[in-house]
Amino acid sequence: MSRRAVAVRIEGIVQGVGFRPFVYGLATRLGLAGLVGNDERGVFIEVEGGSAPVEEFLAALTGDPPPLAVIERITTGPAPVTGRRTFAIAPSAAGGDRHALVSPDVATCDACLRDLTDPADRRCGYAFTNCTGCGPRFTIVRDVPYDRANTTMAGFRMCADCAGEYHDPGDRRFHAQPVCCPACGPSLRFHGPGGSGAAGDPLEPAVRLLREGGVLAVKGLGGYHLAALAADEPAVAALRSRKHREDKPFAVMAGDVAAARRLCVVDRAEERLLTGPARPVVLLRRLPDASVAPSVAPGNRWLGVLLPYTPLHHLLLRALGQPIVLTSGNVSDEPIAYRDEDALERLGGIADAFLTHDRPIHIRTDDSVVRVFRGRDLPIRRSRGYVPHPLPLARAARRPVLACGAELKHTFCLVKDDRAFVSHHIGDLENYETLRSFTEGVDHFRRLFDITPEVVAHDLHPDYLSTKWALDQDADLVGVQHHHAHIASCLADNGVAGPVAGVAFDGLGYGSDGTLWGGEFLVADLAGFERAGHLAPVPMPGGATAIRQPWRMAAAYLDLAYDGDVPEDLDVVRRNAGQWAAVVALVRRGVNAPLTSSMGRLFDAVAAVAGVRDAITYEGQAAVEFEQLADPAVDDAYPCGLVSAGTRFAVPGVELVRAVADDLRAGVPRDVVAARFHNAVARVVADGCTLVRKACGLSTVALSGGVFQNLLLLGRAVTLLEERGFTVLTHHRVPPNDGGVSLGQAAVAAAMAANSPIRGVRRELSQARHTWFGGMSETGT
Ligand SMILES: [Zn+2]
Numbered sequence: 209m210s211r212r213a214v215a216v217r218i219e220g221i222v223q224g225v226g227f228r229p230f231v232y233g234l235a236t237r238l239g240l241a242g243l244v245g246n247d248e249r250g251v252f253i254e255v256e257g258g259s260a261p262v263e264e265f266l267a268a269l270t271g272d273p274p275p276l277a278v279i280e281r282i283t284t285g286p287a288p289v290t291g292r293r294t295f296a297i298a299p300s301a302a303g304g305d306r307h308a309l310v311s312p313d314v315a316t317c318d319a320c321l322r323d324l325t326d327p328a329d330r331r332c333g334y335a336f337t338n339c340t341g342c343g344p345r346f347t348i349v350r351d352v353p354y355d356r357a358n359t360t361m362a363g364f365r366m367c368a369d370c371a372g373e374y375h376d377p378g379d380r381r382f383h384a385q386p387v388c389c390p391a392c393g394p395s396l397r398f399h400g401p402g403g404s405g406a407a408g409d410p411l412e413p414a415v416r417l418l419r420e421g422g423v424l425a426v427k428g429l430g431g432y433h434l435a436a437l438a439a440d441e442p443a444v445a446a447l448r449s450r451k452h453r454e455d456k457p458f459a460v461m462a463g464d465v466a467a468a469r470r471l472c473v474v475d476r477a478e479e480r481l482l483t484g485p486a487r488p489v490v491l492l493r494r495l496p497d498a499s500v501a502p503s504v505a506p507g508n509r510w511l512g513v514l515l516p517y518t519p520l521h522h523l524l525l526r527a528l529g530q531p532i533v534l535t536s537g538n539v540s541d542e543p544i545a546y547r548d549e550d551a552l553e554r555l556g557g558i559a560d561a562f563l564t565h566d567r568p569i570h571i572r573t574d575d576s577v578v579r580v581f582r583g584r585d586l587p588i589r590r591s592r593g594y595v596p597h598p599l600p601l602a603r604a605a606r607r608p609v610l611a612c613g614a615e616l617k618h619t620f621c622l623v624k625d626d627r628a629f630v631s632h633h634i635g636d637l638e639n640y641e642t643l644r645s646f647t648e649g650v651d652h653f654r655r656l657f658d659i660t661p662e663v664v665a666h667d668l669h670p671d672y673l674s675t676k677w678a679l680d681q682d683a684d685l686v687g688v689q690h691h692h693a694h695i696a697s698c699l700a701d702n703g704v705a706g707p708v709a710g711v712a713f714d715g716l717g718y719g720s721d722g723t724l725w726g727g728e729f730l731v732a733d734l735a736g737f738e739r740a741g742h743l744a745p746v747p748m749p750g751g752a753t754a755i756r757q758p759w760r761m762a763a764a765y766l767d768l769a770y771d772g773d774v775p776e777d778l779d780v781v782r783r784n785a786g787q788w789a790a791v792v793a794l795v796r797r798g799v800n801a802p803l804t805s806s807m808g809r810l811f812d813a814v815a816a817v818a819g820v821r822d823a824i825t826y827e828g829q830a831a832v833e834f835e836q837l838a839d840p841a842v843d844d845a846y847p848c849g850l851v852s853a854g855t856r857f858a859v860p861g862v863e864l865v866r867a868v869a870d871d872l873r874a875g876v877p878r879d880v881v882a883a884r885f886h887n888a889v890a891r892v893v894a895d896g897c898t899l900v901r902k903a904c905g906l907s908t909v910a911l912s913g914g915v916f917q918n919l920l921l922l923g924r925a926v927t928l929l930e931e932r933g934f935t936v937l938t939h940h941r942v943p944p945n946d947g948g949v950s951l952g953q954a955a956v957a958a959a960m961a962a963n964s965p966i967r968g969v970r971r972e973l974s975q976a977r978h979t980w981f982g983g984m985s986e987t988g989t
């Protein structure tokens with residue numbers, strides 16, 4: 209039988225995920241000789257033996273890799289036959305792992321869960337059980353290479369048993385950097401009203417406290433959480449008031465899928481997300497009779513549910529036997545607490561007791577939030593469990609890029625070659641604490657991935673802290689318009705370069721003309737864009753105050769819709785009679801009333817007219833509640849014809865507000881009104897894209913911006929567009945909201961140098977746009 213030798217190289221997330229033991233086991237099982245090792249590019253293998261087993265080996269490498277491995281590239285070539293007889297794991301070259309990818313944190317695997325509950329196992333009941341297939345990663349890594357000494361496990365010396373597992377290529381814990389056991393690893397502590405560190409299992413007083421209606425601070429993977437029994441209204445209400453969080457929903461942790469099904473409808477795609485290694489919070493349709501306290505998610509048909517992702521969560525949920533609220537450990541909108549002393553201080557006034565431990569968290573990382581749209585992931589927040597896994601770019605960057613993101617739901621993004629590393633969720637970049645999280649995060653990512661940015665991309669808004677910081681950097685600066693960044697993020701998310709008809713609907717973003725945009729139709733590719741159409745601008749009375757008080761947008765829109773003669777029998781007028789005239793005066797005089805074409809503000813206006821709410825306590829609240837009000841069985845829509853506005857087309861939002869107000873005055877039920885409005889906006893999306901297609905032949909549409917978190921609108925818009933023959937791109941890997949903007953900025957900066965295919969399209973557009981309507985038949989099909 210002929211002997212054959214093959215050299216294999218594998219790139220991707222292949223270190224710290226049990227790849228070498230997997231290769232070792234596979235090769236020895238097939239009786240092959242050779243070696244496997246890690247280097248700076250990933251894993252290298254030399255394997256030799258009979259032709260058939262070598263073929264089988266190569267097939268199994270890609271067919272059945274370890275669950276956490278992500279193979280990006282695999283190359284094979286011939287190697288000299290040496291006649292060696294054994295298979296070995298080659299030692300890592302010093303510093304050789306430096307550029308290898310760090311894995312995201314991984315939920316406890318099934319094998320570790322068995323160890324956790326097996327009375328005969330030495331890790332039974334041990335809250336820090338992990339292996340190469342699961343456990344903390346990103347949150348404990350201080351530096352590269354990814355070795356124990358460079359993690360927050362450095363202070364724990366492995367006992368002889370753990371060291372034996374760590375060095376045994378046949379063991380599940382071979383080279384698992386955070387490996388530990390009760391004899392040598394971190395331990396739990398309980399700090400309660402009766403003092404701390406009492407004898408016995410710290411879990412017992414923690415469970416007792418929760419059962420008695422207390423609020424417990426629990427140290428997790430990426431920060432502290434606050435917990436209370438999900439069914440206990442006084443406990444949840446106390447948590448809400450102490451945390452100063454008025455209405456924003458809390459997430460609920462259920463013990464397993466069966467427990468989640470007692471609260472919500474869980475379809476197959478949702479189950480896959482709930483039980484997957486990333487364990488995000490999944491937004492699920494809540495059952496009407498679910499045993500959940502009213503204060504958990506007031507007035508919300510959806511419930512954010514997640515399953516346990518650390519051994520500590522599993523132990524806690526098993527001991528309790530019922531779901532808990534598990535929300536970020538912070539006050540109001542501050543960043544989540546993750547350092548022990550800081551947590552004790554900041555959460556001391558909220559929590560009745562602390563369940564903590566001595567394994568430090570290096571990087572604060574919030575839970576991710578995902579919902580399912582048409583069977584696929586639609587991320588709302590991409591953080592723990594996903595970060596720092598890189599996203600591939602359609603076009604490689606010639607120079608390394610740092611994209612500084614926007615402001616709310618902030619992330620940043622570093623790019624080298626064709627890999628984009630989007631950061632964890634930083635928070636709303638509005639104060640010193642989050643700014644520090646941002647700059648420390650940038651330093652950390654630069655070190656971990658060995659990237660020295662030469663190009664810095666930023667938003668055009670001069671007042672964003674991210675912009676101000678970017679302008680201070682010693683690098684080539686690229687300003688990227690906010691909505692172009694949204695569309696580019698959707699392109700990058702889908703691995704395409706455009707050009708497309710891009711629809712960017714969000715709250716607000718700084719426009720190229722200095723006004724506030726947010727209801728935009730762009731012809732865009734990665735390198736550039738043209739504004740083809742937009743929502744007709746209206747004044748935002750009181751500026752930022754109008755964001756917090758949607759009734760002000762209602763006043764502005766109604767005054768325009770009724771030409772200054774707003775019917776006084778409208779409830780929104782009655783409710784705000786005291787300030788109505790003053791606010792309308794701002795609108796009419798144009799004082800402290802910047803113009804905006806924001807779709808988010810139009811939703812606010814309509815929600816206030818419909819009596820959903822006049823003031824909000826969290827971003828997008830009025831629109832979220834208005835979506836829930838809509839009756840999905842209603843199919844008809846308000847008419848809203850696009851109009852020519854100089855060189856572009858405009859969407860007359862006032863017509864929609866007028867139609868809503870007239871319907872309400874005629875006694876049409878609010879759920880019908882809400883549905884008709886959603887259907888109208890979906891039709892506007894389709895009509896606008898149809899105009900763009902007529903003008904320049906583009907039949908691919910990208911939908912982005914926070915407004916497209918609205919599933920009713922998204923679903924109706926996608927359906928209409930597909931009926932009209934469009935290919936529709938939506939988000940699957942980064943959020944449509946501002947959490948995805950940094951990826952878009954990075955993709956734009958990376959593509960700027962390359963030739964832009966948009967130029968030809970631009971010519972057609974500029975020919976067409978002087979004649980959006982009248983000349984349409986002349987400008988082509
Ligand atoms: Zn495991």
Ligand SMILES: [Zn+2]
Nearest residue numbers: 367370389392
């Ligand atoms: Zn040990």
